[in-house]
Amino acid sequence: MKLFKAALLAAALTLPMGAGSAMADTPANMLVVAQNIDDIVAIDPAQAYEFTSGELVTNTYDRLVQYDAEDPTVLSAGLASEWTADDEAKTITFTMRDDATFSSGNPVRAEDVAFSLGRVIKLNLTPAFILAQLGWTPENVDDMVTVDGNTVTIKYDGDFSSAFVLNVLASRPASIVDEKEVMAHETDGDMGNAWLNSNTAGSGPFSLADYRPAELIRLTANPDYFKGAPAMESVIIRHVAESATQQLLLTSGDVDLARNLTPDQIASIEGDGIKVETFPQAAVHFLSFNQKDEALQPEAVWEAARYLVNYEGMTDSFLKGQMEIHQAFWPKGFPGSYDENPYTYDPEKAKQILADAGVETPINVTLDVINSAPFTDMAQSLQASFAEAGINFDIIPGTGAQVITKYRDRTHEAMLLYWGPDFMDPHSNAKAFAYNADNSDDNYQATTTWRNAWAVPDDMNKETMAALSESDPDKRLEMYVDLQKKVQETSPIIIMFQAAYEVAMQDDVEGYVNGATSDFVYYRLVTK
Structure with missing residues (x-):
């Protein structure tokens, strides 16, 4: 039975989690994760290039097409409900789904897609090279990504197939941001970059409620997510650098997942209400x-x-x-x-x-x-x-x-x-x-x-x-x-x-997905 009090959890999150912690189980509607998250440099999808930032982007944003939690090996519809490729003309035309909204409440528009993809190229930060493979430059991207009503046409310049283009568009920097929300926070022509490095403006299953570098990430479920609201109303990822402390928190029931245990710890921890899954x-x-x-x-x-x-x-x-x-x-x-x-x-x-x-x-x-x-x-x-x-x-x-x-x-x-x-x-x-x-x-x-x-x-x-x-x-x-x-x-x-990659978790946790890269870590299907 979950007896953990919300007030007690709030208190725990403001104190160091060490050997002295002693708490009951976590709430049924909340997933608590112990993880080393000090690698994060940026969380703006146009800049994020670290492992943990990739996980955060995946859980808070969508792309036109994406590899999703149900099966991370299959490219599926994201914000686009359908698409038509013309390899000879080197174009792909996407029809936008009509039931997706951003965390702000704004509807996801074709214009947001053009803005988001163009923004990556124009800012030209670390991951921009992935989209630039399509022959896009700051000078031509507005002509290469065009909008007509609820459709977006992607043009590309290169001797490669539309399948390759689709995989590029399923990558992290192709995440779609809320143009109206982002540009409302633009500073000195940064296209909202500074604001997006401490906030999210996506349409994903979660939105960012709190981010404290090298301390805490708190995600809140999007109840209107077009694929259905996550079972977990919130996900808390606590920065715990020491694997021994992660193990202690897991065995005491203070966290649901420990992400950075050593092989020796993994070998000794399974059992007594804890399981280990390998990805x-x-x-x-x-x-x-x-x-x-x-x-x-x-x-x-x-x-x-x-x-x-x-x-x-x-x-x-x-x-x-x-x-x-x-x-x-x-x-x-x-x-x-x-x-x-x-x-x-x-x-x-x-x-x-x-x-x-x-x-x-x-x-x-x-x-x-x-x-x-x-x-x-x-x-x-x-x-x-x-x-x-x-x-x-x-x-x-x-x-x-x-x-x-x-x-x-x-x-x-x-x-x-x-x-x-x-x-x-x-x-x-x-x-x-x-x-x-x-x-x-x-x-x-x-x-x-x-x-x-x-x-x-x-x-x-x-x-x-x-x-x-x-x-x-x-x-x-x-x-x-x-x-x-x-x-x-x-x-x-x-x-x-x-x-x-081995992840230790409480044995009542189901539905956690850890795909082959950090871009394929999903909390949307988790239940406990």
């Missing part, structure tokens, strides 16, 4: 070989390497709960993912592959790795398992900056790193893992292929660009699956794992 994340972890090193060029070395990773040995021990086996470049849980994992640890098979190809061993190679857990543990596991086939790793630990700088300079031999997409479209990773049309040293590319000096076969380069422009959505996804198979079978990049 796949977007980052994929891989081992790669620089093709500037002659000893690492034979395809037999790449193939053997796939049988020298002790996948289960790692995920069943020090990576348990943090990663799962995934051997393709596009993460599971995203449209177009390829989820088959054909490779297992088999050193005898690896030795035979090398012998049949006439590859002489031992091969001595340096392995750069970020000097922190779990990366150093992963490197040591690889060192032990690869040695079984005569591939000897000399581990070189470094700071993240040192490792990535070396990677960008193409001066490594082997590299242990991870990669995540900028937005939810498979081209974001296909370009990184399956495309490199110019491998010259002076053609720097922020891709794993170029950084490993792998001159991708011409047919794969062509397929990557063809997939980008393919107009049939199903065929397009099939092409990305085919690209993943090809990279999985024959490339100097051995994809091993996909990150996972």
